[in-house]
Amino acid sequence: MTHPFLDLAPLSAAHFAAIEDRVARLLSTEQDVVIMQGEALLPLEGAIRAAAGPGTTALNVITGPYGQTFGDWLRDCGATVIDLAVPFHTAVTAAQVRDAFAEHPEIDFVSLVHAEAATGNTNPVAEIGEVVRAHGALFYLDAVASIGAEPVLPDAWGVDLCVIGAQKAMGGPAGVSAVSVSERAWARMAANPGAPRRSYLSLLDWKERWVDGGRKALLHAPAQLEMLALEACVERIEAEGLDAVMRRHALAGAATRAGAVALGGGLEPYVYEAGDAAPVATTLRAPSGVDAGVLVARALAADPVLPLVAGGGALAKEMIRVNHYGPDATPGVVHSCLAALGAAMAESGLTIDLEAARRATTKAWS
Numbered sequence: 001m002t003h004p005f006l007d008l009a010p011l012s013a014a015h016f017a018a019i020e021d022r023v024a025r026l027l028s029t030e031q032d033v034v035i036m037q038g039e040a041l042l043p044l045e046g047a048i049r050a051a052a053g054p055g056t057t058a059l060n061v062i063t064g065p066y067g068q069t070f071g072d073w074l075r076d077c078g079a080t081v082i083d084l085a086v087p088f089h090t091a092v093t094a095a096q097v098r099d100a101f102a103e104h105p106e107i108d109f110v111s112l113v114h115a116e117a118a119t120g121n122t123n124p125v126a127e128i129g130e131v132v133r134a135h136g137a138l139f140y141l142d143a144v145a146s147i148g149a150e151p152v153l154p155d156a157w158g159v160d161l162c163v164i165g166a167q168k169a170m171g172g173p174a175g176v177s178a179v180s181v182s183e184r185a186w187a188r189m190a191a192n193p194g195a196p197r198r199s200y201l202s203l204l205d206w207k208e209r210w211v212d213g214g215r216k217a218l219l220h221a222p223a224q225l226e227m228l229a230l231e232a233c234v235e236r237i238e239a240e241g242l243d244a245v246m247r248r249h250a251l252a253g254a255a256t257r258a259g260a261v262a263l264g265g266g267l268e269p270y271v272y273e274a275g276d277a278a279p280v281a282t283t284l285r286a287p288s289g290v291d292a293g294v295l296v297a298r299a300l301a302a303d304p305v306l307p308l309v310a311g312g313g314a315l316a317k318e319m320i321r322v323n324h325y326g327p328d329a330t331p332g333v334v335h336s337c338l339a340a341l342g343a344a345m346a347e348s349g350l351t352i353d354l355e356a357a358r359r360a361t362t363k364a365w366s
């Protein structure tokens with residue numbers, strides 16, 4: 001008996017290349033797009049290790065936990081790292097990046113996270129890109145949590161290395177990811193003696209053996225199930241229309257914020273300004289004196305499939321995340337999340353107004 005997951009026809013190089021082309025269209029990019037067979041951390045780390053070395057001066061923008069990780073990799077590569085950290089409840093501004101260049105004109109690499117699902121903020125990449133381009137630095141962007149939820153335009157914004165993953169707003173698999181690479185970025189890697197080669201982390205291996213060879217032969221057996229899932233999720237986005245998918249995420253974010261405030265009981269948006277809030281996920285601040293983890297656990301006990309999670313690490317007690325990713329960016333899911341949180345808050349003795357929350361989410365959605 002044939003099994004739908006196991007007995008698949010081989011995935012050809014041509015099919016693999018066609019999936020790359022589809023991902024490139026999603027990014028409106030003419031750059032080379034390389035799909036890597038692993039979670040997004042694979043191209044995120046591979047791109048830093050390829051492009052940065054002892055001669056690099058990197059401006060590393062920290063708006064959440066991923067920025068911290070990139071700084072660690074950059075230092076590990078021998079780069080001089082200038083950290084620009086902003087509070088997690090806000091976004092970085094282009095002016096802050098401009099000031100950093102004024103103080104350190106030697107900066108030749110900028111790493112930035114577009115949207116942070118972990119903190120719920122999003123950064124003005126287009127404006128920052130203008131500053132980075134004016135100084136000729138290489139621009140590295142983690143767009144894992146923004147792709148599908150808001151515009152990601154590496155060519156228009158001058159992004160040299162743009163990493164995406166399918167598991168957030170794209171509603172796809174976690175085991176494959178992609179990076180778009182500009183000509184300047186390839187040149188920087190080729191000139192870097194420390195860039196990984198003959199390694200699973202190596203982007204240059206893919207350049208030399210896949211891209212430059214006309215994408216005729218794959219480097220190793222493709223992650224077939226994940227590739228097919230990636231293709232299916234891009235198809236689903238194309239069928240709905242990328243603009244419509246992004247609009248659903250923007251509405252889900254606005255509705256969650258409005259609903260949380262209307263619910264009352266001291267629940268508040270974690271990111272102060274709506275314009276700094278990521279459309280992929282809405283972070284909320286638990287009422288003072290109430291443990292976010294306890295509230296989330298209670299809400300999930302009532303409905304385990306809701307996309308609710310307490311903040312990670314140091315944020316575990318104060319932050320609640322509503323991950324309205326992909327198919328979860330709907331009025332129904334947003335309302336169910338707020339209703340479950342409201343019930344959990346009521347159990348803690350807080351006064352909440354579920355009807356007001358429902359009216360506010362409905363109004364925000366219309």
Ligand SMILES: *Cc1c(COP(=O)(O)O)cnc(C)c1O
Pocket residue numbers: 039040041066113115116117118142144145165167168
């Ligand atoms: C989700 C996410 C990733 C991928 O990491 P996972 O924890 O494995 O999902 C990378 N960067 C950012 C900004 C993300 O939000």
